[in-house]
Amino acid sequence: MKWKNRRTSSNVEDRRGMGRSGSGGIGGIGGKGMMGGGLGLIIFLIIAFLGGDIGSMLNPGIVNPGTEAPYERTAEDDELAQFVSVVLADTEDVWAQIFRENNRTYEEPELVLFNDRVESACGVAGSSTGPFYCPADQKIYIDLSFYRELGQRFGAPGDFAMAYVVAHEVGHHVQTLLGISQQVQDLRGQLSEAEFNTYLVRLELQADYLAGVFANYVHGEGYLEEGDLEEAINAANAIGDDRLQKQSQGYVVPDSFTHGTSEQRMRWFRRGFEYGDLQHGDTFNTNDL
Numbered sequence: 001m002k003w004k005n006r007r008t009s010s011n012v013e014d015r016r017g018m019g020r021s022g023s024g025g026i027g028g029i030g031g032k033g034m035m036g037g038g039l040g041l042i043i044f045l046i047i048a049f050l051g052g053d054i055g056s057m058l059n060p061g062i063v064n065p066g067t068e069a070p071y072e073r074t075a076e077d078d079e080l081a082q083f084v085s086v087v088l089a090d091t092e093d094v095w096a097q098i099f100r101e102n103n104r105t106y107e108e109p110e111l112v113l114f115n116d117r118v119e120s121a122c123g124v125a126g127s128s129t130g131p132f133y134c135p136a137d138q139k140i141y142i143d144l145s146f147y148r149e150l151g152q153r154f155g156a157p158g159d160f161a162m163a164y165v166v167a168h169e170v171g172h173h174v175q176t177l178l179g180i181s182q183q184v185q186d187l188r189g190q191l192s193e194a195e196f197n198t199y200l201v202r203l204e205l206q207a208d209y210l211a212g213v214f215a216n217y218v219h220g221e222g223y224l225e226e227g228d229l230e231e232a233i234n235a236a237n238a239i240g241d242d243r244l245q246k247q248s249q250g251y252v253v254p255d256s257f258t259h260g261t262s263e264q265r266m267r268w269f270r271r272g273f274e275y276g277d278l279q280h281g282d283t284f285n286t287n288d289l
Contacts, residue, residue: 001087001160002223008085009092015114016081016144017071071115080144080162081113087163091170094217098278099177109173110139111166118143131165133172135181140169154238158231160224164211164269165235171210175203180284194255201241202283204259205268208236209281212272219273229273236265264289 088111099106112118117126121136127143134141142165150165151157175181184199191199215232218224237243240262245252259265268289272281283289 001163001218001225001228003083003086003159006086006223007089008082009088009108009111011088011092011108011110012081012085013110013112013139014081015112015118016077017073017115077144080147083159084111084113084142084144084162084166087166088170090218090221090223091167091214094214095170095174097217098213102278104177107138107177109133109170110137112139112141113144114141115143115145131169133169133176135172135176138173138176140166140173142166142169150235154235156231156235156238158227158234160215160228160231161235163218163228164215164232167211167214168207170214171207174210175206180206197256197258199284200258201260201264202289205264205289206281206283208260208265209268209272209283212269212274213276213278213281215269215273216276220276233266233269236269237262240265260289 092106092108096106112120115127117124118141120134120139120141122134125132125141127145131140131142131146133139146165147162150161172181181203184203187199188196211232215224215229219229239259241257241259242252242261245256260268268283275281
């Protein structure tokens with residue numbers, strides 16, 4: 001992706017090297033923790049996005065106990081921070097434009113860079129959680145070490161694979177602004193776990209579609225380079241529920257899917273890239289996911 005010497009976002013908060021702030025549990029941060037208020041659900045959806053550890057958020061006291069090393073800033077990390085800031089700026093441009101076309105005003109999210117662990121309005125998360133979006137404070141949280149994990153653990157290297165991750169999280173922010181996330185949350189308790197999981201899948205596939213809309217925009221601006229689109233599609237393929245379950249336990253349990261299969265994730269990302277609008281991304285009213 002062509003990103004150097006381009007506009008960066010002013011909505012990036014750099015908490016790298018700040019250490020472990022706070023010791024509050026999930027339910028005790030501003031009264032909007034995961035166990036109350038209804039907003040906390042989305043954090044669960046995103047934690048598992050790329051193999052994140054939900055347990056580390058439910059019990060933040062066990063996140064790398066006693067092993068925290070001083071943060072050493074590297075040129076590689078600083079360049080990656082610059083990159084994700086450019087990606088965030090691109091998401092701001094495309095969603096401001098699309099919201100304006102639909103007579104809405106886009107409210108920009110903030111992206112928080114951290115290392116080791118971070119405190120959000122949804123709770124305390126460790127690096128093992130992976131990138132996540134917290135609707136309670138409308139912030140995206142990313143430990144930049146995840147970029148290396150994306151290539152080494154998930155076999156999805158490349159800068160545009162990371163751009164896809166950022167765009168997917170911004171997609172959850174778009175869903176929050178449109179009220180879609182809350183509509184899904186309102187179904188919780190009314191359905192069985194397996195039935196509710198089908199709605200979580202639709203929510204995640206829509207976020208993949210919205211990431212495709214972002215890709216359509218940067219392509220139109222001439223920022224994509226050869227192989228970029230394939231990097232994003234490879235990342236979508238790498239994190240399908242079926243593939244991750246097969247790798248971790250040797251078999252798949254479709255009723256437990258919360259994000260969609262590899263094929264579904266790739267398909268909806270491609271669809272977003274093809275259409276580049278909101279109108280063709282309704283994953284909730286289709287029988288063909």
